[in-house]
């Protein structure tokens with residue numbers, strides 16, 4: 538941990554691969570990578586697996602610093618603290634290529650603004666360094682590239698995005714990814730993510746207790762939840778529901794409290810966005826919250842209204858809203874919110 542405090546803001550990488558031998562790899566694809574290979578990739582990042590669970594669609598790992606999801610042709614890896622996430626790219630490409638004959642076809646890197654930027658090691662020392670590292674690391678077939686910082690009125694919340702793809706075809710037209718970052722959590726609610734001293738519980742059973750006490754289990758009642766409570770505080774969970782993941786990570790320490798929520802969903806069922814946003818706000822009551830939604834261009838025209846309409850009745854006000862387009866990835870709408878008054882509405 539940095540001397541200043543734990544860096545909650547995660548770095549997130551989503552990598553898509555092209556499978557040259559779909560008949561040999563069957564439907565498992567990247568899920569066939571051996572656990573030793575995954576451990577080597579995580580060693581480069583400097584984190585470890587805390588627990589793992591899978592279903593017939595994908596494998597989900599809770600990490601010492603956040604989460605990893607492995608689908609047949611897609612990997613999502615999200616890490617916080619002072620981890621070196623971008624160092625996973627070279628071993629990932631190596632294992633996917635040499636063990637499975639997969640080729641990297643797209644990269645999407647996103648992150649918020651670090652609370653302790655000076656504590657970050659290379660290549661996370663600045664967004665410029667991250668972009669240079671990415672450009673020097675990814676193969677040349679990923680020729681459609683874009684780097685952008687989506688600003689907000691609050692200097693502590695801006696959204697850093699780098700994308701690179703090998704073609705302009707949009708693969709997931711009916712899917713959205715929602716990434717929520719929250720700071721200045723309500724101190725009483727943040728207290729739910731501290732363990733009682735000498736509780737003698739395992740990280741798993743203490744995590745399960747936090748999941749139920751806070752209502753995290755009600756965000757998606759269909760999801761299988763893999764949760765973990767750190768000692769003396771901190772919480773991580775992955776939810777798996779058919780082909781969809783969700784994930785929450787909490788750094789509850791006062792002064793640099795932070796929580797994140799991320800999920801994927803279908804644009805055809807966007808009522809879910811409203812339900813999820815409202816639950817998340819009620820669990821953390823943040824002082825500042827950012828919401829980033831990535832999806833196909835057409836849908837994003839009115840998603841910002843849906844997001845604002847979900848959280849404004851709870852006492853939050855939209856302070857900024859920007860949109861940017863990325864080749865093949867789609868549009869990203871980035872909004873920030875803070876309470877109208879210090880006190881939240883109770884409904």
Ligand SMILES: C[S@+](CC[C@H](N)C(=O)[O-])C[C@H]1O[C@@H](n2cnc3c(N)ncnc32)[C@H](O)[C@@H]1O
Nearest residue numbers: 543545601602617767768770771786787788789
């Ligand atoms: C790994 S968790 C959740 C990560 C998530 N990205 C976040 O910060 O919100 C981080 C929280 O757990 C605490 N923690 C306790 N032991 C830890 C450990 N061994 N590794 C990482 N975090 C630990 C940190 O102080 C922090 O409050």
